[in-house]
Amino acid sequence: MDDEDFKNQVLTLNTSDLNRDGATDLIASWGVTLLTAEAHRNLAPTVDAGPDQQLGDVHETVLLARAAGNDEDMLAWTWTDASGAVIARSPRSAGAD
Numbered sequence: 001m002d003d004e005d006f007k008n009q010v011l012t013l014n015t016s017d018l019n020r021d022g023a024t025d026l027i028a029s030w031g032v033t034l035l036t037a038e039a040h041r042n043l044a045p046t047v048d049a050g051p052d053q054q055l056g057d058v059h060e061t062v063l064l065a066r067a068a069g070n071d072e073d074m075l076a077w078t079w080t081d082a083s084g085a086v087i088a089r090s091p092r093s094a095g096a097d
Helices: none
Strands: 013-016 025-028 045-049 066-068 075-078 084-089
Touching: none
Parallel strands: none
Antiparallel strands: 013 025, 045 066, 075 084
């Protein structure tokens, strides 16, 4: 159907569960099929902030954390102090103030 009169038009639209996933799929008149998929829930990441540290009179320390998204989402996190003030963000551009 190269005719401009029919471009971007649907003459018939049928539904069926073609892939048997319980969600209705759409079948357009020219044979295009849209398979709908169930939305996946967002899984909480796995996080390890390292061992607890007592700083005492030390004014500087290094914080290393590891995080992995169980559903392969991109992750960003914020280091805050006890009052909630932002110390650092990772990656640096994540939610910059």
